[in-house]
Amino acid sequence: xxxxxARTAQHHAGRAIAARGLNHPLAQALLAAAVLxxxxxxxAGHRVTDIHPPLTRGGKT
Numbered sequence: 001x002x003x004x005x006a007r008t009a010q011h012h013a014g015r016a017i018a019a020r021g022l023n024h025p026l027a028q029a030l031l032a033a034a035v036l037x038x039x040x041x042x043x044a045g046h047r048v049t050d051i052h053p054p055l056t057r058g059g060k061t
Contacts, residue, residue, distance in 0.1 A: 002041035009034040 013030040020027050 002037070002044045002046055006034070006037040006041040006046075009037040 009030070013027065013034040016024065016027040016030045022028070022031075
């Protein structure tokens, strides 16, 4: 449960930042949500590589 939520929150934050800029209130709120879900995943025992698998040589997971 933690991994999909963290990944989704990070994608939403990234899209908001790209569309509206880092200083936009929506982007900041989504970035805060991404931080909280990533922290929850970490606390549940997941590691960064669980959320972001390493890229292969071709650039795809």
